[in-house]
Amino acid sequence: MANKVAKIPVIDISGDENQEQVAKELVEAAIEHGFIYIKNTGKDIPAEAVDGAFDMGKKIFKAPLSEKQACTIQKNNRGWSSMQYETLDPATQRVGDFKEAFNFGEFINGKADQPIPPTIAPYESQINDFSELCYKLCLKINTLLGIGLQVTPPDFFTNAHLREKGSSGTILRFLHYPPHTQTPDANPEADVRAGAHSDYGSMTLLFRLKGQAGLEILTQDGKTWAPVPVVPPGTENDPSPPILLNIGDLLSYWTNGLLRSTVHRVVFPGPGKTTVEGESDTEPRYSIAFFCHPVGTTPLESVPSERVKNHRGDAQAKQGNPYAERKVLTADEHLHMRLRASYLQLYKDKE
């Protein structure tokens, strides 16, 4: 049965004027939807940088298997996660996610602080540059959220994300989802390419390619899934599709659930499933996610904001998200709790 596509606002944050107004719109969208299209005018992240990053992603996954295996993901959440190694929704999935991924942690002086496949070593600085662009955009969004929520001081969130204050769980992740024709073991009705989950960090920037279907969000009724078009109306002629921003669990904890951390998944949108006009899953799907995390030692207490104080952990914001109610001490403790739940083998083998 075809579901309606997700209703998500498109916001342009690239200008320098009307900062207060833009901040207000961003906060309202983060409260109401948790997902926001950030119009990509090319000012914050040039279209060529996005294209270059996708080329990089393809190179990483085409690297010889032995090179990828030598970089197998570790408990620090860095490295290569092979097909079906991660299970984002272990409570309902019979098998792991039909995807492979490569995670880069924070770079140090432009160098990756982890093993990388020799095939992509010549491009290390390009990956670092893309990660920098994403980091800066997240700082800007953190500032706007602080202004829009009237946090005192308004740069409260931004300060918590400054790298000079300590390391964080921030990850630049390249993803590859083969089409169903290449995953004969998958039952497209029952299996998923990425299980239902909310993101673990403060916010995520997601880059997708035109024409590639698959992402769905859980709507506020807690039951219906809505596909998220790559190119929403009005952005067809932009230099690059909008960057899809979503609020993660940490910004939700920090604001007592006022900002919504929305559950989402990636499916095989085969026959009979909802597809967005002009999108299909006949080709391999590639996406890039930048998971922005605060400094690991940051305590996740409610932020100093009257608006947050007056908000009493609204039940609606928690709907469909089993993690929304857990209280944990620091950003790092929260991250490890979540990784433990989705990398079953990694934690089983080594404990």
Ligand SMILES: O=C(O)CCC(=O)C(=O)O
């Ligand atoms: O590939 C996508 O569209 C979404 C991926 C995602 O939700 C994630 O990696 O957390």
Ligand SMILES: [Fe+2]
């Ligand atoms: Fe996600």
